[in-house]
Amino acid sequence: MQYKSLFDNQPDPALVVDKFNVIKLANKKASALFGFRTPEMMEGHFFLRLFSVNETARVKKTLVGLKRDAPVCVEDVSYKDELGVMHHLDLHLTATFDPILASDLVLVTVQIHKLDLEDGVNKNSLLAILNNLDASVVTYNRDGVCTFANDGFLKVNNKHYEEVVGRRRESWMSYEMAVKEEAKSAKVLISGLSSSDEMELSINRSHDSRYVISRFPIIGKNSSVPSGTGELITDVTRQRVQEEQLTLALNAFRLSRDAIVMTNDQNKIISVNDAFVRITGYSESEVLGNDPRLLASHRHDHHFYKRMWDSINQNNHWEGEIWNRRKSGEIYPEWLSISKIVDEIKDNIHYIAVFTDITQKKQTEDEIENLAFYDVLTGLANRYLLADRVAKSVQADLRSSATSALVYFDLDHFKKVNDTMGHSVGDKLLQEVAIRMKRLIREKDTLSRLGGDEFVLFMPDIDPNDIEARLHALVSQLNQPYTILDTEVTVSASFGVAVSPVDGGSYESLLRHADMAMYKAKEDGRNSVCFFNRKLEMKAIKKIKIDNELRYAIDAQELRLVFQPQLMLSKESVVGCECLLRWKSRVLGEVSPAEFIPVAEKSGLINSIGKWVLQQAVSKTKELLQINPEIKMAVNISASQLRSNDFLSSLLEICSDYEVPACNIELEVTESMLMEKADSTMKLLKSLADHGFHMAIDDFGTGYSSLAYLNWMPVSAIKIDREFVQDIHQNEKHRKVCVSIIRLARSLDIKTVAEGVESHEQLRILQQEGCDMIQGYHYSKPLSGSQMLLFCRESAELELKERGV
Incomplete structure (x- = not known):
């Protein structure tokens, strides 16, 4: 374009617009006026969009009627800048023709009203002030869109202007924080009142900073309604650190358990702490300005003090035992440390003396010897005293054929008391339990606290016929409500009993068996x-054997999967199957899943076993899909698997390896797993659902039975536990439970699967009530992999015959 230099440097804002109202050229004055960082950024924008709807119509009409070389002036056009300030402009429009571009153009020059020019000067001054503030300033309109951010805000957030202005908060902060900040701004908009709060933010990885955020409404000249909000954000990290350090120093001085005395270079007391007042009996006002000699006991001669001061002057420190006198006249021993503090800048000298009353220390040593055999919290015997008394009594039982009982008990769900009411309530409850139990036991009995909420009651020389009656009396009393800190608490306990010498001839064996x-x-x-018997010991031993053998089960190829078909009642066709884990040990023989699954979960083996199950199940699914492309494979998932960090990635990798779509895999989880760490579980399940996997709730109705999670968990099926199905034709309550589950699921568009269907009568009722699918012995027993393939093939062929295909 000709005369480009003249255009760029003319004193007024200027633009060139084509016949489509698109800005082809702008000078720096124009970009500054309309809020663009550079003139080039204006090019390509629609000229009319700079103004309000009303102004646009008027300007557009003027442009349409514009004739070449006939200037037209549009008076008093309004424009609102990024800060919400309204400007009044005169637009001078001149139609021209560019021979180079061979196009009609309009030259637009802008003159700002004098009043607005003064506002512009004020605005530039304000911007200069804001950008040089040692604080962050940011403004938002009513829609939460940033309209201004000063240099301080951009620097702190490590952002460029265009990354912030014109965008919402979530562009530079986390979504959760953005939501909270939007709510605070909304409160300011609604109330029209300023607010302030302090928060800790992680601006960079090296440290967290504390900021005071002052929020205020932005109100225009001609309106009482806020047009937006502003925030002044001040970094108070250093101030808070200094305040904390000062507070810590003062607290360390005032609250120290050791007495602290500070004197000046004339050895006059200038400050003492609370411990000094407590130990010596002198108030602060009584000792300020006095020489510390007022504490002297006169037990030490001048040679003692000379050696002390020689050490202070030569080494700037002295430490040792000294006798002093309290205000009451009592002489006591203390451990004293004196340090000389020299301020080289101000050339001042101070002395700080720290001392401890070691009379209490000696008394404490005597008490420690006594407390070695008693619990500090409850005052009950501890495990050492208990072990000593049990060992002596058991030896006496062997000689005299007497009977003793060791009772191991702990409080049921005590952790919930601590978690919901606090540890102070929990500690007080333990003390009240100890007091109540001590009232009910004999003088020769020993009640001990091993730790936490675990107690042991040892009853030597007791009639075996009296043990159970005495324990039930204890249970009854312990169940009575407790009043703890004005709160009523009810607690129960589980008791295990081992009897000497039948159940053990030592403290260790009796304690283990009672446990x-x-x-x-x-x-x-x-x-x-519960009384100990040898079956319990055999059960414990078997668990250990199961744990040992289970570690080799995968490598020894002792694990296998069986598959139980699932029938869709409406079509009477196979739509899926559930894979079930079986184990035949070379040492233990067939082991029930009810026995080895809990052991695997407790030992941590469940993750490796679960991964093996997924691989085998997905592999078999690939074969089944060749017969029935719609079939689903249901796999039970443990809580430990679900919580592992690589569960999703591992599952996706397995499906990818076998080329099995996620939609053909259904993961079965229990109600208790859904409610445990509900937030993280929900995120994982939603992620699984997003990848196409189906989710089913196993054993529905036997866990938490909380219906709320069904609204927000991505559940596709509910499995009705066999406990309700097995006697549905005889037990009216169980039938009502099944009907309720089916209707609830239908209302939420969730399928229902009835487990354990074994009779035609059960099937008839479930079909009548609208259950979607069944599985159980009435339809098919669990099948091997090859049997399952044959079963699906025969079912598919039968379905084709019924259709006449």
Whole structure:
């Protein structure tokens, strides 16, 4: 374009617009006026979009009627800049023709009203001030879009202007934080009142910084309604650190358990702490300005003090034992440390003395010897005293044929008390339990606390016929409500009993056997008493053997999968199957999943076993898909597998290796797994669903039975537990439970699968009530891999015959 230099340097903002109202050229004055970083950034934008709707119509009409070489002036056009400030402009429009471009163009020159020019000067001054503030400033419109950010804000957030202005908060902060900040801004918009709060932000990886954020409404000249909000963000990290350091120093001085005295170069006391007042009995006002000699006991001669001061002057330190006198006249020993502090800048000298009353220390040493055999919290015997008394009594039992009972018990769900009410309530509850139990035991009995909520009651020389009655009396009393810090708490306990000498001839064996019995009491429903028997020991030994042998089961190829078909009732066709894990050990023979799965979960083997199951199940799915492309393979997933970091990636890799679509795999999880760490579980399940995997809730109705999660978990099927199905034709309550589950699932568009269907009567009722699918012995027993392929093939052929194909 001709005269480009003249155009760029003319004193007024200027633009060139083509016949389509597209800006072809702009000078620096124009880009600055309309909020663009450079003139080039304006090129390609629609000229009319710079103005409001009303102004656009008027300007457009003027442009249409414009004739070449006939200038037209549009008076008083309004324009709102990025800060929300309204400007009044005069647009001078001149039609021209560019021979180079062979196109009609319009030259637009802009003159700003005088009042606005003054505002512009003020605005530039304001921008200069804002950009040089030692703070961050940012503004937003009512829609939450950033309209301004000063240099401080951009520097702190390591962003460029265009990365922030014109964008919402989530562009430079996390979504969760953006939502919280939007809510705070909304409150300012609604109330029209400023607010302020302080928060810690991780601006970079090296450290966290603390900021005070002051929020304020932005109100225009001609409106009382806020047009947006502004934030002044001040870094107070250094200030807070200094305040904390000062507070810590003052607290360390005031709250120190050791007495601290500070004197000046004339050895006059200028400061003491609370411990000094407590130990000496002198108040602060009584000692300030005095010489520390007022504490002297006169037990030390002048040679002692001379050696002390020689060490202070030569080494700037002295430490040793000294006798001093309290205000009451009592003489006591203390361990004293004196340091000389020299301020080289101000040439000042101070002395700091720190001392401890070692009378208490000696008394404490005596108490420690006594406390070596008693629990600090409850005052009960500890494990060392218990072991000593049990060992002596057991030896006496062997000689006299007497009977003693060792009772191991702990409080049921005590962790929930600590988690929900706090450890102070938990500690107080333990103390109250100890007090209540001590009232009910004999004088010769020993009640001990081993730690946490674990207790042991040892009853020597007791009639075996009296043990159970006495324990049930203890259970009854322990179950009575407790009032802890004005809160009523009810707690129960599980008791395990081992009797000497029948169940063991030593403290260790009795304790181990009582522990086994206690866990049996927990398995039986808690709040009960269980006596040790050899079956419990055999069960514990078997668990150890299972654990040992299970470690070699995969490599020894002892594990196998069987498959139980699932029938769609509406079509009476095979639509899926559930893979079930079986183990035939070379040492233990056939081992039930009910026995080895809990052991695998406890030992951590479940992850490697679960991965093997997934590989085998997906491999078999590939074969089944060749017969029925719609079939789904259901695989049970443990809580440990679900929590592992690589579960999703590993599952995707397995499916990819075997070329099996995710939509043909259904993962079965229990209700308790859904509710455990619900937030993280929901994210994982949604991610699995996003990749196409189906989710089913196994054993529905036997866990938490919380229906809320069904609304937000990506569940495609609910499996009705066999406990409700097996007597559905006889038990009206179980039938109602099944009907309720089916109707609930239908209302949420979730399929239902009834497990354990074994009779035609059960099938008839489930079909009548609208259950979608069944599995169980009535339809088919679990099949081997080859049998499952044959079963699916025969089912597919039968379905084709029924269709007449």
